[in-house]
Amino acid sequence: MSNPSHNLLKGKRGIIFGALNDQSIAWKVAERAHEEGAIFTLTNAPIAMRMGEINKLAEACNAEVIPADATSLEDLENLFSQSVEILGGKIDFVLHSIGMSPNVRKGKHYTETNYDFFQKTLDVSAMSFHKTMQTALKLDALNEWGSVVGLSYIAAQRVFPDYNDMADAKSLLESIGRSFGYQLGVKKKVRVNTISQSPTVTTAGSGVKGFDGFIKYADEMSPLGNAGAIDCANYCITMFSDLTKYVTMQNLFHDGGFSNTGVSQKVMDRFID
Secondary structure: OOOOOOOOOOOOEEEEOOOOOOOHHHHHHHHHHHOOOOOEEEEHHHHHHOOHHHHHHHHHHEEEEOOOOOOOOOHHHHHHHHHHHHHOOOEEEEEEOOOOOOOHHOOHHHHHHOOHHHHHHHHHHHHHHHHHHHHHHHOOOEEEEEEEEEEOOHHHOOOOOHHHHHHHHHHHHHHHHHHHHHHHHHHHHEEEEEEOOOOOHHHHHHHOOOOHHHHHHHHHOOOOOOOOOHHHHHHHHHOOOOOOOOOOOOEEOOOOOOOOOOHHHHHHOOOOO
């Protein structure tokens, strides 16, 4: 389904991390960015690229794919310098949509965490956000008034037991967004925000135990219901556009009202005889 274009990103250049398949939020951001007139490169870890269908997306969006392990400074330097060269100038927007927990994948309980796995979770899901921005700054690869967005989840603030060590990774991601947001704001007039999205049916999300129940509960707790992946993509597009130039260092809830709802009538009704 094509969306009406407002040319919100006309003339802008970007880098989009984490498009695995057409369920991915990053995939939908790429489609929308293309519709809104942006040019960009796509990147993912080599292993994710083997699992996914990123080349199909690249063709549809007329974008080049640059494999990069987001935990590797060397790969990130290559990604930014190649992207600047391919796109013909500095970068205006970056989407960080990367999350992975070996503890979740292997069914380890939070109280029986494997610490090597935990380190990997933090490395891939949060430290990579810092490395991405530090690399961009070092290479002077970002345009003034550019925009960096990372995708998060409310488990960073509240306990969802089965979300496991990803909750800690998202807390770190959001903190890095604030800390680096200050630095990039002062040095480059670049803004950095995280978007805390409703639970969404994606390959990454589906790995969490009891995820279907999670989604139904959130939907019934949210006055507007859960925000879908395409709506999240639209929000990302507004954050990349010049309409949000002074929004920075924020964790922006995009969740149909879930984060400010104590209890909903729908959920209450289940407990009333």
